[in-house]
Amino acid sequence: MYEEPYRWVEAVGNRRQYLDEQFKQGSPVVALSYDGGILLTTVSKGTPKLYEIYDRLALGGMGHPTDLEKLRFSLLEMAHVEGFNRSPSDVTGSRLVKYGIAPVIKQAFEEVYKAPFIVRIVVAELGQKPEKDALLTINYDGTFEETTGRAVLAATSAAQTKMMSYLKEQQPAPLSLEQALDLALRAWAIGSLAHQQDEADQQAEAKPQTSNAGSSAAAIPSSDTLIAHVRSIAGERTIECAILERQAPGSSKYRSLKQVDLSRLLPAALQSVVAN
Amino acid sequence: MGMQGDFYQLLKEQGYTFGVPTTVETGHVLTNATTILAFKYRDGVLVAGDRRATAGNMVMYDRTDKVLEIDRHSVMAIAGVPATAYEMVRVLDHSFKYYRRTQLQELSFDGKLRAVSKLLKENVPAALAGTGAVVPVFAGYDMEQGSAKIYFYDILGAEFEAVEYAVSGSGSPTIRGILHYLNTWGEQPLSALPEEQAMVQALRLLTSAAEFDSATGGVNREASLYPVIKLITGAGVQTVPDATMKPLYESQVVRYV
Numbered sequence: 176m177y178e179e180p181y182r183w184v185e186a187v188g189n190r191r192q193y194l195d196e197q198f199k200q201g202s203p204v205v206a207l208s209y210d211g212g213i214l215l216t217t218v219s220k221g222t223p224k225l226y227e228i229y230d231r232l233a234l235g236g237m238g239h240p241t242d243l244e245k246l247r248f249s250l251l252e253m254a255h256v257e258g259f260n261r262s263p264s265d266v267t268g269s270r271l272v273k274y275g276i277a278p279v280i281k282q283a284f285e286e287v288y289k290a291p292f293i294v295r296i297v298v299a300e301l302g303q304k305p306e307k308d309a310l311l312t313i314n315y316d317g318t319f320e321e322t323t324g325r326a327v328l329a330a331t332s333a334a335q336t337k338m339m340s341y342l343k344e345q346q347p348a349p350l351s352l353e354q355a356l357d358l359a360l361r362a363w364a365i366g367s368l369a370h371q372q373d374e375a376d377q378q379a380e381a382k383p384q385t386s387n388a389g390s391s392a393a394a395i396p397s398s399d400t401l402i403a404h405v406r407s408i409a410g411e412r413t414i415e416c417a418i419l420e421r422q423a424p425g426s427s428k429y430r431s432l433k434q435v436d437l438s439r440l441l442p443a444a445l446q447s448v449v450a451n
Numbered sequence: 452m453g454m455q456g457d458f459y460q461l462l463k464e465q466g467y468t469f470g471v472p473t474t475v476e477t478g479h480v481l482t483n484a485t486t487i488l489a490f491k492y493r494d495g496v497l498v499a500g501d502r503r504a505t506a507g508n509m510v511m512y513d514r515t516d517k518v519l520e521i522d523r524h525s526v527m528a529i530a531g532v533p534a535t536a537y538e539m540v541r542v543l544d545h546s547f548k549y550y551r552r553t554q555l556q557e558l559s560f561d562g563k564l565r566a567v568s569k570l571l572k573e574n575v576p577a578a579l580a581g582t583g584a585v586v587p588v589f590a591g592y593d594m595e596q597g598s599a600k601i602y603f604y605d606i607l608g609a610e611f612e613a614v615e616y617a618v619s620g621s622g623s624p625t626i627r628g629i630l631h632y633l634n635t636w637g638e639q640p641l642s643a644l645p646e647e648q649a650m651v652q653a654l655r656l657l658t659s660a661a662e663f664d665s666a667t668g669g670v671n672r673e674a675s676l677y678p679v680i681k682l683i684t685g686a687g688v689q690t691v692p693d694a695t696m697k698p699l700y701e702s703q704v705v706r707y708v
Contacts, residue, residue, distance in 0.1 A: 226552070226555075227552045228552065229552075251549065251552055251553050252461060255458055255461070255545055255548070255549045255552075256461065256462070256465060258545065259462065259542070259545045424687070425522075425523055427548065
């Protein structure tokens with residue numbers, strides 16, 4: 176029945192709806208440049224969501240763990256084979272994304288008889304110089320976007336926009352790692368709160384008389400509220416942070432931050448979360 | 452499903468071959484490389500190598516680096532055909548990284564040793580044909596056990612653990628005897644040497660090797676050309692800078708008659 180163009184468009188539309196639904200429970204991911212490199216952070220439940228891909232490449236994702244694993248392996252494979260056959264400096268995030276996984280994701284998305292990848296991905300690339308740093312985000316339909324300085328993944332594009340504008344407005348100058356972590360977690364909280372709000376709105380819509388105006392236009396909460404939100408959620412989950420560190424010795428620049436590092440870097444209000 | 456996280460397997464699937472035997476044309480002399488040594492000292496293990504590469508009587512190159520860092524905690528020193536050895540190091544470097552990144556854990560020290568001997572085994576046909584013999588010394592710090600380790604190999608890939616020291620290359624017969632003597636009757640065993648004394652001994656040993664083996668470079672002060680010395684401890688691999696070797700060489704190695 177999908178042979179007819181209209182049916183196909185309809186089927187793809189249904190897929191979008193289905194996929195959007197899948198991310199609702201997901202945890203946002205924030206990638207942010209700081210003065211010594213790039214920071215990736217999220218609050219994960221069970222499986223890790225931040226990974227090392229190559230000497231100067233890191234991956235953050237949300238979605239289905241198995242799909243993320245599959246794409247992570249293809250990225251690792253492509254990066255290492257390319258790095259071995261050519262040279263490590265020829266392994267770039269934009270080539271891996273544009274010619275590597277984005278077409279695969281797009282194809283899976285449009286083949287309506289097969290299962291799509293339930294993933295949103297951010298690939299962070301540490302350039303040889305700070306101005307060469309790049310952040311690439313890929314959506315479940317294979318569309319990708321290349322940005323610098325900051326990038327986010329969230330369940331809805333509204334949440335993403337909120338997080339991005341918060342980051343933009345709060346990040347005037349280059350940040351230290353400590354400041355970046357603080358800001359990234361606050362942006363994460365904005366995304367997470369937006370997810371909760373969306374869910375509440377949906378429930379409210381089910382009841383006819385409640386007005387749902389104002390909720391999406393709600394003012395940005397204060398920093399303290401945001402950090403408190405992180406604290407309330409991070410209790411049962413793990414704050415996950417990874418950095419691509421320009422000054423790191425050796426060729427591999429990726430390092431995931433351990434508890435010791437976090438207890439030194441996290442804002443005071445979140446110290447108790449790490450201690451547990 | 453094959454072995455998880457095996458980069459070498461992945462390369463083979465892509466059509467890569469390692470150690471293809473080719474017969475040497477008569478009269479053609481291959482590039483070779485020379486004296487390497489490793490011994491355990493107080494803080495870890497020291498690995499050193501001279502810098503000369505020769506083909507027959509010809510000095511091909513005087514700045515070869517035969518002590519190659521594979522990762523933060525392991526080093527491979529090579530004697531034999533550099534072309535094969537460099538390729539081996541490239542494969543190993545990517546294999547260890549690939550394993551760590553896919554499996555989300557470091558390859559164990561034993562796993563790394565296996566990887567080296569597997570590559571050497573693949574290389575046997577080339578080694579026997581005379582075009583690709585490599586005799587490496589693999590040294591590293593086993594983080595799990597908290598101890599330094601040295602292994603040496605023959606060209607067929609057999610792996611031997613060296614208790615105190617290992618040597619390889621054309622200059623090695625000379626210094627093997629010296630190492631035995633030093634370790635048995637010296638003022639203190641090698642494993643008790645502090646860092647600076649260990650470096651002095653390494654410089655003396657390579658100078659001795661160069662004295663009796665034309666294919667070993669030793670130290671060339673005029674060109675300020677010093678051997679490569681790397682120290683591996685729990686903190687990682689550290690390359691000794693020339694600026695450190697120079698005063699040690701001048702005060703404790705050179706003898707003015």
